Structure formats: C-alpha cells, structure tokens
Amino acid sequence: MSIQETRIILKNIGKIDPRNIDEYISASGYKGLKKALTMKPAEVFEEVMASGLRGRGGAGFPSGLKQKFTSESRPGLKQRYVVVNADEGEPGTFKDRVIMEQDPHIYLEGAIIAAYAIQASMVYIYIRGEYQESIRNSQKAIDDAYAKGILGKGIMGTDFDCEMEIKLGAGSYLCGEELTMLESLEGKRGNPRIKPPFPAEIGVFKKPTLVNNVETLANLPAIIAHGKDWYRSMGTEDSPGTKIFTISGQVNKPGYYEVAMGITLQQLLDLCGGMRDGRTFKAALLGGAAGTFVDASMLNEQMTFDNLQKKGATLGSGAVMIFAEDDSLYDMLHNCLRFFKHESCGKCVPCRVGTTMLVKKADDLRNGHPDKEKLLADMVRDAEMMAGTSLCFLGQSPVLPLKSAARYFSKELIG
Ligand SMILES: Cc1cc2nc3c(=O)[nH]c(=O)nc-3n(C[C@H](O)[C@H](O)[C@H](O)COP(=O)(O)O)c2cc1C
Ligand code: SF4
Secondary structure (H helix, E strand, O other): OOOOOOOOOOOOOOOOOOOOHHHHHHOOOOHHHHHHOOOOHHHHHHHHHHHOOEOOOOOOOEHHHHHHHHHHOOOOOOOOEEEEEEOOOOOOOOHHHHHHHHOHHHHHHHHHHHHHHHOOOEEEEEEEOOOHHHHHHHHHHHHHHHHOOOOEOOHHHOOOOEEEEEEEEOOOHHHHOHHHHHHHHOOOOOOOOOOOOOOOOOOHHHOOEEEEEHHHHHOHHHHHHHOHHHHHOOEOOOOEOEEEEEEEEOEOOOEEEEEEOOOEHHHHHHHOOOEHHHOOEEEEEEOOOOOEEEOHHHOOOEOOHHHHHHOOOOOOOOEEEEEEOOOOHHHHHHHHHHHHHHHOOOOOHHHHHHHHHHHHHHHHHHOOOOOHHHHHHHHHHHHHHHHHHOOOHHHHOOHHHHHHHHHHHHHHHHO
C-alpha cells in the first residue's frame, strides 16, 4: 500500500486564503481555543501531556510537561510569557515558513491556547528577519485576531486577556537556541545563557517563559478540539501525531510532507517520487547541519525520536537531505563544518577555536595529508572534546555530522 500524507497542521494549505481570518474560521478555525477557554488551564496542559505531543523544534521534549513546569514555576508570580520560536535557522528546514506563510492562524491559535494553559498575558513571536512573507502574513493574522476579539482583553467573551507581538531576528543561527533567543528578544547581543536555569523558571525579562516551536504550537488546536485519544491514534507510542519533513536533494519531488510519525526513510523517499532520475541512494543527512548522516542500512528504520536515537541518529527538526552515489559527502561535511565556524558566537574557547580547527583539518583531508585515517580520527576526537566542554549546543553539534560521516563513509572521506 502506498504511503499517503496525513495533514493536521497543513490541512488548510492551498485551500484557504492565509490573509483571510473568516476563511480560517470557516475551516473550523479557533474551535480548539474556544474549547480550551471552557476548560481549567491545568486541564489544558494535562490534555496536551496525555496526547504525548513532543516539541518539533529539534529536542523532542514533552510539550505538556513543559507547559506544566512553566505554569507551576515560581508560584505567586503573575507575569508569564509565551515565546514562539520562529527562527527556523537549521539548514534544510523550511516547515515553519510554510505554516506562517500559508496558514498563520493555526499557530497563533496554538500560541493563545498555550498562553491560556500557563496563564501568560503576553506572547512574543520571534521570526527571522529574512522571512518577509511569514512576517507579513503573521502580522495580518494578529491584527485580524485583535479585530475579532480573539486577542486583547476578554478573549472570546471570557476574562482571559492576552497580547501578541512580533519581534524580528537578524539571521543568526544561534538565536534559534531558546536562551540566546531570549537575550536577543530583550534587545541584547545574541549570546547564550548558561542552562540551568531553564526558561520555565527564568525566561524573558527574568519571568517564567514557555518557548515553543511554530509546528509544536500548530498541533494544539486539533489536540484540544479532538482530544488526546484521537491524536494518539496517529504515529507511534513514543512519538504520537504527525511530523512535517522537509526533503531536499536527489529526489524527484523535494518539498514538505506531513506524515504520521513512524514512517521509514524508504517510505519518505517513495512519497517524494523516489531518487531523482533513477539515481542510487547513498546517504541522508537527518536533522540538518546539527544532525547525522546515515547510509542505506537505515532505510527501513522508523523516523521517530526514540528509534533514531537508539540507532545513533537524530530526527531533529525533520530536515532530510538525500544524496546519491555521485554526490560528495566530503563536500557536504565540509559545508556543515564551515557553517558551525561561521555561526559560532566566539564566547567560549573550545567552540571558537575548535570550529576553526575542524575546518582547517577538513581542508587538510582534501589536500593530501600523509595520514588521513589518523587525521579523521583526530577530528572526531576534537569534536568529542568540544561536545564535552562547549558552553552551548552549537559547540556540541559538530560531533554529530562528523562522527556519523566517519562511521558510515570513512573510506570516502579519507580516500
Ligand atoms: C543552535 C540552536 C539553534 C536552534 N534553532 C531553533 C530554531 O530555529 N527553531 C526552533 O524551534 N528551535 C530551535 N532550537 C531549539 C530551541 O532551543 C528549543 O529547544 C525549541 O524552540 C523548543 O521548542 P519545542 O519544545 O516546541 O521544540 C535550536 C537549538 C539550538 C541549540
Ligand atoms: S559553544 Fe560556540 S556558540 Fe555556544 S557559547 Fe560557546 S562559542 Fe558561542
């Protein structure tokens, strides 16, 4: 049986005008919020916890639990925030952009539901400045939601008040990392903060803050409207629901695909019309630059958070880059390493020096080093050391593509 898409988040794409709130409402829009507002805030996050939804920004943290932590941290404090992570900086990832450009109300609705669950009165949306259409359509959606009483004072006739505002990023990969993003939101230079404390405790303006990815939030309206059992009827036990994969590289139909979790890499390939012009599959890079290379032995593995982790791979944000027999994995790895060097903020030595050294050593791999096998092993060791000593996840990331490339494709890298 051929695999089909299962569209929950993307259900309206191509069917409604993203700049017309009435069309969203006619397509059952804001029903989830309406229902949430009849529930107690704790009932909302308990429903999300029971649904098993996990964060779609890369780490896969249980979303309901994060809402609960943020709601219950520092009791007595009135001000809490929701921050929507719309920075989407991971190479190969373009799913949030599709949502923001083509159905912005769905993630706004999710953000208001999340705000109600943790009793936040302010939502910030942090969008990368390059995403002009996302910014325009999100701003229009916010303005229209205010005009309809879906934002502002007394939302939908209840006593819940919530404001929403867009803040723009300036194209720094690191500013997608939640604590760095909060620094940037506060108007400071995008340097990471030390973790813990987590944003649930000390977030933006030192207040408890729920940070969620756009896709994560876009799941909430349907979860609240249809319930946890409906949501759990899709996907797998540990990764329920659907996931948007963004597929690029050597396939016939690259693009975005929303599928039930549990799909295998081979099934995803089939969904994209197979390898481009009959080429042979060589490798996939899963999860972007901060992801892992896999070879054909992984084609029949389920693409879920836990299964991929068990196999030493990553799901990350759902970016999948496909390589064919004649593509150079050396070039791709070199690209990833240059990316980390470029994006390192330079605050801590292991990452600042380490990312530069890794690019230099990768150059040497190509330029006829006398002992390439040892050089590659040294690079993996250096990256492991960086992973153990760098301040934030950026410096801990180069080990992922490097070690996985060395594991599956060492012959090609040193050949
Ligand atoms: C270097 C770096 C970049 C990141 N970029 C993004 C991003 O662009 N979008 C995103 O949602 N999460 C990004 N994350 C993950 C966030 O820190 C955070 O885990 C996420 O926004 C939490 O939302 P979720 O629970 O809904 O996944 C990044 C993390 C790191 C370390
Ligand atoms: S690990 Fe890299 S990006 Fe993170 S603080 Fe250190 S230098 Fe900056």
